[in-house]
Amino acid sequence: MLNENKVSEHYQNTYLLAAITNGLKQLGKTPETVNLEDITAIEEFHIGGRAASKNLLGQLNLTHKNHVLDIGCGIGGTSRFVASHFKSTVSGIDLTSEYIETGRALCSWLDLDGQINLYHGSALSMPFEDKAFDAAYMMHVGMNIENKEQLFSEVNRLLCTNSLFGIYDVMQTGEGNLNFPVPWANSPEISSLASVEQYKETLQATGFEIIAEHNHRELALEFFSEQRAQKAGIKKPPALGLHLIMDESISNKMNNVVESISSGHLAPVELIVRKIKSF
Numbered sequence: 001m002l003n004e005n006k007v008s009e010h011y012q013n014t015y016l017l018a019a020i021t022n023g024l025k026q027l028g029k030t031p032e033t034v035n036l037e038d039i040t041a042i043e044e045f046h047i048g049g050r051a052a053s054k055n056l057l058g059q060l061n062l063t064h065k066n067h068v069l070d071i072g073c074g075i076g077g078t079s080r081f082v083a084s085h086f087k088s089t090v091s092g093i094d095l096t097s098e099y100i101e102t103g104r105a106l107c108s109w110l111d112l113d114g115q116i117n118l119y120h121g122s123a124l125s126m127p128f129e130d131k132a133f134d135a136a137y138m139m140h141v142g143m144n145i146e147n148k149e150q151l152f153s154e155v156n157r158l159l160c161t162n163s164l165f166g167i168y169d170v171m172q173t174g175e176g177n178l179n180f181p182v183p184w185a186n187s188p189e190i191s192s193l194a195s196v197e198q199y200k201e202t203l204q205a206t207g208f209e210i211i212a213e214h215n216h217r218e219l220a221l222e223f224f225s226e227q228r229a230q231k232a233g234i235k236k237p238p239a240l241g242l243h244l245i246m247d248e249s250i251s252n253k254m255n256n257v258v259e260s261i262s263s264g265h266l267a268p269v270e271l272i273v274r275k276i277k278s279f
């Protein structure tokens with residue numbers, strides 16, 4: 001089994017909130033005056049950014065009546081989008097304590113702390129009652145979780161019957177080798193990729209039916225080429241961006257992912273599934 005301490009060490013950054021506060025200052029903003037648009041650039045730590053979140057979440061039929069679970073929520077950027085856009089109540093959980101502390105501060109600055117609760121913990125054993133949620137989603141988290149059967153059984157336990165669960169992970173779509181580092185791991189030790197078929201089989205074995213499957217390879221390649229074009233036109237990094245969350249090896253990590261997606265070895269894949277059975 002993957003060592004969860006090593007996974008959270010990989011993501012731990014120690015100065016994230018200070019770096020975000022400093023970035024805001026450069027934009028002429030403070031925790032008192034910041035709004036959601038100001039921090040969009042750091043809210044989504046997955047391929048495709050906000051557009052990818054909209055794609056996934058738009059298929060979950062979310063409303064203000066729902067209590068939604070964000071698994072591996074990072075600093076809670078997608079939770080804030082769900083709370084502000086769909087008006088749902090959100091609980092997020094993440095293994096990396098610094099992300100949770102940073103996320104709680106951002107929710108409080110934006111007055112979303114009444115609608116969003118962020119918890120520090122593992123997706124393999126979540127501190128919630130059975131059937132506490134009407135919907136769940138997980139974005140770019142499964143690549144760090146080896147025991148997907150335990151993960152999906154735990155999600156099954158937490159969802160009401162007939163609820164939807166959206167997954168957007170980097171999955172294996174063909175043969176090939178992955179060069180490290182990548183954004184989710186500096187070495188193979190904490191990387192645990194699975195094929196689309198393995199995801200689907202495990203989901204079916206843990207009480208879900210598959211509703212939809214979308215391979216976002218083309219969108220990902222477009223996203224990376226747009227990012228490169230934007231970067232080429234600027235001399236220094238923007239005040240706020242994912243460079244604050246990932247370390248200086250960000251370009252190397254991105255190049256390795258682009259290579260594997262271009263070759264067809266990996267792709268970001270979306271699965272929408274419905275809980276049809278409890279255990």
Ligand SMILES: C[S@@+](CC[C@H](N)C(=O)[O-])C[C@H]1O[C@@H](n2cnc3c(N)ncnc32)[C@H](O)[C@@H]1O
Pocket residue numbers: 004007008011043044045046071072073074075077078093094095096099121122123124138139140141144145183184
């Ligand atoms: C690439 S980030 C994605 C964050 C967020 N979902 C997003 O898309 O912006 C992966 C996140 O998964 C979290 N994570 C990895 N393994 C986990 C586990 N077993 N339980 C909870 N969170 C986990 C990491 O701490 C990290 O915040």
